[in-house]
Amino acid sequence: MSARAIVSALGLLGYTYVGYPALIGVLAKLRPLELKPDPSFVPSVSVLLPAHNAEAYLDAKLDSLQALDYPREKLEILVYSDGSTDGTNAILERRARLDPRIVPILSDERAGKPRALNTMRKKAKGEVLLMCDVRQPFNTGALRALVRHLADPTVGCVSGALVLSGDAGAGVYWKYERWIREHEARFRSVPGVTGAIYVLRAEDLDDIPEDTILDDVWIPMRLRLQGKKVLFEPEAQAFDTAADDDREFGRKARTLAGNFQLFQRMPKLLVPGLNPSWLETVSHKGLRLAGPWVLGALAASSVAYSMNPPKGASSVTVNAVRALALGQAVFYAAAVAGPRAGKLAGVARTFVVMNAAAAVGFIRHVRGTQRIAW
Numbered sequence: 001m002s003a004r005a006i007v008s009a010l011g012l013l014g015y016t017y018v019g020y021p022a023l024i025g026v027l028a029k030l031r032p033l034e035l036k037p038d039p040s041f042v043p044s045v046s047v048l049l050p051a052h053n054a055e056a057y058l059d060a061k062l063d064s065l066q067a068l069d070y071p072r073e074k075l076e077i078l079v080y081s082d083g084s085t086d087g088t089n090a091i092l093e094r095r096a097r098l099d100p101r102i103v104p105i106l107s108d109e110r111a112g113k114p115r116a117l118n119t120m121r122k123k124a125k126g127e128v129l130l131m132c133d134v135r136q137p138f139n140t141g142a143l144r145a146l147v148r149h150l151a152d153p154t155v156g157c158v159s160g161a162l163v164l165s166g167d168a169g170a171g172v173y174w175k176y177e178r179w180i181r182e183h184e185a186r187f188r189s190v191p192g193v194t195g196a197i198y199v200l201r202a203e204d205l206d207d208i209p210e211d212t213i214l215d216d217v218w219i220p221m222r223l224r225l226q227g228k229k230v231l232f233e234p235e236a237q238a239f240d241t242a243a244d245d246d247r248e249f250g251r252k253a254r255t256l257a258g259n260f261q262l263f264q265r266m267p268k269l270l271v272p273g274l275n276p277s278w279l280e281t282v283s284h285k286g287l288r289l290a291g292p293w294v295l296g297a298l299a300a301s302s303v304a305y306s307m308n309p310p311k312g313a314s315s316v317t318v319n320a321v322r323a324l325a326l327g328q329a330v331f332y333a334a335a336v337a338g339p340r341a342g343k344l345a346g347v348a349r350t351f352v353v354m355n356a357a358a359a360v361g362f363i364r365h366v367r368g369t370q371r372i373a374w
Contacts, residue, residue: 003317006305006324009298016291020283021180028186035231038151045070045143046126046202047077050116054134055087062095062102064137069144078103078120083110112372114208114215121205129202131216136162136196136238145235146199156204156228157220159190160197160236172343173350174242178234184280185232189224191281192217197238204228211372214258217285218266224277225268245338245353252354256361257370259285264365292359299328 047065051058058079065077079102081088092104105119121129128147132138142160149158159181164174184190195216204223212218220230243251268274269281302325309318331348339346364370 002310003305003313003321006298006301006321009294009301010324012287012294013291013298016283016287020287021176021183023283024180024183024187024280028183031188032186033188033229035149036152037148039144039148041148041151042071042074042144043127043147043150044074044125045076045128045130045147045199046120046124047075047130047132048117048120048124049077049079049132049134050082050113050120051079051084051088051134052082052110053084053086053088054081055084055091057135058088058091059095060137061132061134066099066101067140068138068142069140072101074126075143076101076103076125078105078124080105080107080116080120082107082112082116112210114210114212114372117205117215118207118210121202121207124202127202128199129205131195131198131200131219132238133196136240138197138239139235139237142197142236142238143199145233146197149231149233150199150201152229154227154229155231156223156226157193157198157200157230158236159185159193159220159230159232160238161232161234162194162196163237163239164242165239172347173354180284181232182234184277184284185230187280189230189277189280190232191221191224191230191277191284193220193230194238196240197236212258213261213370213372214255217258217262221262221266221269221281225266225275227276230277245349248350249353249357249360252357253360253364254370256289256358257364258361259289260362260365261370289358289362292355295355299325299332302328 049061062077068075079092081092081104089104089106092102092106096102096104103123105123107116117131128150130143130146146158146160149155161178162174181190193216198216198220200219200223205219208215208218224230263269263286270278270286272278275281302321306318306322306325332352334341334345335348335352337345338349361370
């Protein structure tokens with residue numbers, strides 16, 4: 001690889017992880033989206049809560065839903081037990097006897113989240129659907145903060161914020177990710193939602209293909225292609241603990257395999273004239289899929305260039321590439337050491353884990369080996 005190609009790889013990585021966040025921050029400030037929330041808009045809401053072997057979380061989740069600051073008569077809670085083999089079903093049956101708003105749907109077969117959502121969607125009575133996961137409780141004002149935006153007919157989905165506690169590198173990464181999403185929403189729309197907490201109108205949710213990996217990107221991006229906005233509401237919060245890198249790797253590999261699937265099935269997302277959020281989609285979702293390959297090429301080429309510089313290369317260029325190669329060696333050594341070498345090393349490890357997950361996600365997508373069940 002020539003010095004020019006090395007610079008191009010650096011430029012691509014720089015844009016993906018630094019330049020794009022800076023750009024979206026500027027765009028959000030220069031061309032902010034005019035929002036029209038209506039706090040008096042209080043539609044009927046159906047919670048769609050899929051669960052599998054969730055006995056450790058289910059009571060706390062149901063407590064959180066029951067504590068929402070929302071009219072009791074306008075809220076129903078559908079819970080789909082997806083082939084659970086622990087105490088999930090018993091908890092559901094007990095809670096349903098105490099609160100008729102809780103509607104258990106028990107399945108003996110574990111079929112995955114898309115079938116769970118499709119089944120609950122057909123039984124839901126609410127005008128609005130609150131989509132969520134079982135592990136993360138909400139703040140009491142979350143639902144009101146979300147649905148007030150649906151008073152605007154141009155809004156298709158509204159995502160809440162996932163708030164992570166703990167010092168794991170994933171927590172630092174999520175703060176970075178949340179900052180980007182907030183500014184994308186201030187500019188015009190977010191290319192995806194937080195699966196743990198978002199709302200949409202019941203009429204806007206069609207059946208989801210049962211082999212869909214990322215329903216929380218498939219659903220909002222279908223609406224975005226129809227011209228509807230996908231917003232981010234930071235006052236609606238779901239709470240969780242930041243995962244360590246090993247657990248985060250599995251989650252991220254699944255997510256990125258889902259992104260490959262999404263682009264394959266919805267190629268319009270990559271076409272500037274057809275996707276109203278083309279810049280955000282390509283910059284935030286698409287370029288990160290190329291990250292591991294660009295990083296690998298950059299490391300190999302900078303080492304090769306340093307060891308065997310082209311004839312006529314200036315000493316300045318050679319020394320700069322050697323410094324780059326050394327910097328990468330230090331960075332990857334820090335990533336191997338991880339948090340025990342300090343907070344920055346922990347962040348380096350998370351960055352490497354995320355990119356390794358993208359490579360694994362691609363392989364799983366090509367082989368068709370990514371499991372649908374979460």
